[in-house]
Amino acid sequence: MRAPVSDLPLVLDGVSLRAGSITILDRLNLTIASGAPTLIVGPNGAGKTRLLRLCMGLDRPTAGHITWGGRADSPMARRAILFQRPVMLRRTTAANIAYALALAGIPRSERAERVGALLERVGLSDLAQRPARRLSGGEQQRLALARALARDPQILLLDEPTANLDPAATRSVEEIVQSAAESGIKIVMASHDLGQVRRLASHVIFMVRGAICEQGKAGDFLDHPTTEEAAAFVRGDLVI
Amino acid sequence: MSDEFSALQLILDGDAALFAIVKLSLAVSLSAVVLAAVIGMPLGALLGLSRFRGRSLLVVLLNSLMGLPPVVVGLAVYLLLSRSGPLGTFGILFTPTAMVIAQTILIVPIIAAPTRQTVEDLWVEYRDELTAMDVGPAGRMATLLWDARFSLVTALLAGFGRAAAEVGAVMIVGGNIDGFTRTMTTAVALETSKGNLPLALGLGLILVTIVIAINAAAWGTRIWSERQVG
Amino acid sequence: MSFRFASLALAFSITALVSVASAEERSIVVASTTSTQDSGLFGYLLPIFKAKTGIEVKVIAQGTGQALDTARRGDADVVFVHAKAQEEKFLAEGFGVKRFDVMYNDFVLIGPKSDPAGVKGKDIETALKTIQAKGAPFVSRGDRSGTHSAELALWRQAGVDIGASKGPWYREIGQGMGAALNTAAAMNGYVLSDRGTWLSFRNRGDLDIVVQGDKRLFNQYGVMLVNPAKHPTVKQQLGQAFIDWIISPEGQASIAGYKIDGQQLFFPDAEKKGS
Numbered sequence: 001m002r003a004p005v006s007d008l009p010l011v012l013d014g015v016s017l018r019a020g021s022i023t024i025l026d027r028l029n030l031t032i033a034s035g036a037p038t039l040i041v042g043p044n045g046a047g048k049t050r051l052l053r054l055c056m057g058l059d060r061p062t063a064g065h066i067t068w069g070g071r072a073d074s075p076m077a078r079r080a081i082l083f084q085r086p087v088m089l090r091r092t093t094a095a096n097i098a099y100a101l102a103l104a105g106i107p108r109s110e111r112a113e114r115v116g117a118l119l120e121r122v123g124l125s126d127l128a129q130r131p132a133r134r135l136s137g138g139e140q141q142r143l144a145l146a147r148a149l150a151r152d153p154q155i156l157l158l159d160e161p162t163a164n165l166d167p168a169a170t171r172s173v174e175e176i177v178q179s180a181a182e183s184g185i186k187i188v189m190a191s192h193d194l195g196q197v198r199r200l201a202s203h204v205i206f207m208v209r210g211a212i213c214e215q216g217k218a219g220d221f222l223d224h225p226t227t228e229e230a231a232a233f234v235r236g237d238l239v240i
Numbered sequence: 241m242s243d244e245f246s247a248l249q250l251i252l253d254g255d256a257a258l259f260a261i262v263k264l265s266l267a268v269s270l271s272a273v274v275l276a277a278v279i280g281m282p283l284g285a286l287l288g289l290s291r292f293r294g295r296s297l298l299v300v301l302l303n304s305l306m307g308l309p310p311v312v313v314g315l316a317v318y319l320l321l322s323r324s325g326p327l328g329t330f331g332i333l334f335t336p337t338a339m340v341i342a343q344t345i346l347i348v349p350i351i352a353a354p355t356r357q358t359v360e361d362l363w364v365e366y367r368d369e370l371t372a373m374d375v376g377p378a379g380r381m382a383t384l385l386w387d388a389r390f391s392l393v394t395a396l397l398a399g400f401g402r403a404a405a406e407v408g409a410v411m412i413v414g415g416n417i418d419g420f421t422r423t424m425t426t427a428v429a430l431e432t433s434k435g436n437l438p439l440a441l442g443l444g445l446i447l448v449t450i451v452i453a454i455n456a457a458a459w460g461t462r463i464w465s466e467r468q469v470g
Numbered sequence: 471m472s473f474r475f476a477s478l479a480l481a482f483s484i485t486a487l488v489s490v491a492s493a494e495e496r497s498i499v500v501a502s503t504t505s506t507q508d509s510g511l512f513g514y515l516l517p518i519f520k521a522k523t524g525i526e527v528k529v530i531a532q533g534t535g536q537a538l539d540t541a542r543r544g545d546a547d548v549v550f551v552h553a554k555a556q557e558e559k560f561l562a563e564g565f566g567v568k569r570f571d572v573m574y575n576d577f578v579l580i581g582p583k584s585d586p587a588g589v590k591g592k593d594i595e596t597a598l599k600t601i602q603a604k605g606a607p608f609v610s611r612g613d614r615s616g617t618h619s620a621e622l623a624l625w626r627q628a629g630v631d632i633g634a635s636k637g638p639w640y641r642e643i644g645q646g647m648g649a650a651l652n653t654a655a656a657m658n659g660y661v662l663s664d665r666g667t668w669l670s671f672r673n674r675g676d677l678d679i680v681v682q683g684d685k686r687l688f689n690q691y692g693v694m695l696v697n698p699a700k701h702p703t704v705k706q707q708l709g710q711a712f713i714d715w716i717i718s719p720e721g722q723a724s725i726a727g728y729k730i731d732g733q734q735l736f737f738p739d740a741e742k743k744g745s
Binding site: 053056058075076077080081083086087089090091092099100103131133147151 | 372
């Protein structure tokens with residue numbers, strides 16, 4: 001069953017995450033609305049992964065509020081997340097997708113057809129019966145994407161899905177993400193790859209040390225960064 | 241025929257009584273393994289995934305119960321099933337059913353304890369993914385058990401080995417009745433007490449051979465299916 | 471998928487068990503002694519009885535004391551044991567219906583061929599006294615079995631207070647007849663055995679009979695139906711059928727017909743009737 005209400009916009013209001021005396025995320029204020037992809041950009045350790053987990057609802061903030069479409073208790077049903085290293089269930093490629101479909105409440109009779117369509121969509125039709133754990137890194141990311149898409153999400157959160165992939169695999173993942181965005185799914189993707197930002201982003205959130213340093217349209221961020229840190233990052237200098 | 245070869249001779253002769261004993265031993269121990277798996281695996285998974293006060297105590301207890309002495313289990317089941325016991329009305333003392341019950345109790349911890357460990361370890365890896373997929377508690381247990389299936393084969397084999405090898409419990413609750421509740425192990429005990437040591441040893445060797453064969457088959461199946469599923 | 475397989479296997483194993491259990495319709499449980507089983511008597515007798523009546527007899531072989539306890543709990547239909555004092559106590563408590571003599575054999579004192587205590591050919595009282603005096607190794611069943619009861623009675627008759635004079639020479643093993651013989655064979659000790667078990671025992675090592683034929687070594691077996699008034703689950707008719715047969719001329723002849731190496735093991739004496 002699909003919740004009739006929307007998870008968008010996703011709003012973070014003064015959200016902080018602390019572990020003991022360490023501040024991981026510091027008073028984030030953020031609104032993610034429907035539309036073209038938003039990329040969360042920043043150096044390693046900036047808190048991108050933590051932010052995505054909060055957006056998914058996997059972790060709770062230690063301060064502040066998160067709302068999805070105005071509700072604080074929205075179930076995860078219409079969100080999906082792709083981890084940097086997704087876990088492949090010990091079964092075939094097709095069975096991994098069928099598993100996600102079953103969880104999404106798709107009746108058994110419709111699953112085979114949907115599995116076929118999703119395999120087609122991520123280009124894994126030939127590997128349907130291959131054990132998922134024996135797929136290559138890029139293939140595993142594409143399978144994880146198919147699993148995420150099986151949930152028919154409104155928001156798809158991705159945590160540097162191409163970080164460990166070669167250019168060809170990166171391209172095929174980006175193509176799937178692109179087409180998902182075109183089909184109306186809100187993409188929120190973490191990346192520290194400026195080329196990827198240029199290729200995919202419509203909107204950029206730039207984070208440094210757990211805080212949002214700058215946000216705006218991708219073109220503005222790349223061509224006219226307003227903060228020193230953003231300018232250094234775009235130039236390719238090390239930002240710590 | 242010389243004593244040393246009497247057990248071998250029984251096999252070569254296709255001795256019906258011997259085969260009945262082997263069949264009963266396998267039927268009882270395999271039934272116990274199936275039942276113990278049905279009980280012990282969900283139990284282990286549940287314990288592996290739950291967090292509550294006193295959980296560590298329960299884990300220690302479960303691990304300790306792996307060393308449950310068969311004769312203690314046998315005695316407890318005997319007192320339960322005896323006509324004078326609380327479950328006496330069923331009249332199942334001195335039957336294969338009683339033996340299955342005793343062995344099941346004996347090996348539930350042997351299956352549940354490693355299942356708990358395996359599921360708990362796997363949960364560390366799967367937690368985020370399954371939580372993000374909104375998998376409920378029952379679904380988590382089922383998924384983790386299924387994905388841990390190759391490791392769990394080892395737990396099943398340990399349970400089977402224990403069941404097939406024990407004599408204390410089946411002797412007490414089965415009564416070692418000729419042609420009815422006599423298993424490989426009670427037959428070995430009987431032949432030993434008759435002073436028929438070569439035959440006892442021969443029967444013991446047959447038992448060990450069967451256990452090795454079953455382990456080899458299970459291992460082979462595991463390797464084969466791991467290759468299939470990766 | 472895993473669960474479907476598991477439930478299938480479960481259903482299968484339960485079916486297998488039920489089919490085993492349903493075969494026990496016309497059957498009785500006889501609590502008896504290790505000597506009747508280890509000597510092979512039941513293995514010889516029961517097929518004859520089954521062919522005649524179709525009744526399956528399931529023998530639980532325990533020591534006499536334990537066999538009587540099993541019956542006291544209502545877990546047997548018939549007891550077939552050999553310790554008259556214990557049997558009469560069982561009857562007096564109301565657990566048995568009536569006791570019948572079935573057969574006898576005799577006890578023999580087994581010891582090393584070298585006979586370190588020098589008791590060969592002596593009467594049993596002298597032999598036991600000598601063994602105790604010399605501290606020669608002696609293996610006792612120590613399991614409240616009929617043989618154990620007989621042994622204790624013999625020590626008493628010999629004037630030896632075994633409770634007081636127990637020493638390292640006197641080894642109580644708490645096990646069956648066969649185990650006691652195995653132990654004696656391993657440590658070259660003396661042991662009291664029923665003749666039947668001795669004759670069929672295979673692991674004799676250096677052991678042989680050292681004392682036999684003493685009338686105090688007489689070993690009487692009796693059979694009793696467990697009292698249905700105490701335990702309504704007792705299969706009265708089938709149990710009585712077994713008792714009737716075993717004390718009948720045919721049953722008695724079958725007992726006399728059981729021989730090992732041409733030697734008769736048990737001597738039927740049901741005519742005398744019992745208490």
